[in-house]
Amino acid sequence: MPTVSPTKANLMAAKKSLALAQNGYELLDRKRNILVRETMAFIDEAAAVQGEINRVFAEAYDALRLANVTLGVCDELAQSVPVENGLSIQTRSVMGVEIPTVTLAAGDLAHPCGFSSSNSYLDDACLKFQKVKALTARLTEIENSVYRLAAAISKTQKRANALKNIVIPRFTAQITQINEVLEEKDLEEHARLKRIKARTQSRE
16 A cells, blocks of 8 residues: 555545545446346346247247148248348447347238248248247347346446455555544644643743
């Protein structure tokens, strides 16, 4: 700890710095708790979305299998499915952390093949895979949000620990040291004044 002159001005400055450090720690601790709550909510949602994806995927592949059985292998029909260009990404701020918002534009649910080359199984498969696509976009948004929040939590925790374990103890010790020196000086000054008073009284 660097040596500081034991003056009242330095004592006031140290007390002010300590108050700022304590306030900063409280704010960081509050921020960390909010980020942790957000992260836990996202994690719970991710588990639910992943379970829904698994369920819908299974249903989609069952429908596709039935379409392959009734229509023959649907490779050529699959080639006619257009490339997805309706994905957009924006961000929103949560305690200073940029969280992505992934939006999948509602496209045409009709698949690009005629009635003669399709049936209800293929229609069902198309609808199910559309739903999987939307769920996957949501899961991507959630997982990216969790990654960013986790990084922010780690950074916030390091700053809070630095304040709690280094900065605050340093200013606390500094205040204690200055107080001790000032109290010692006050005692010495009081003793000196008593000696002067006693000497003056003895001369009278």
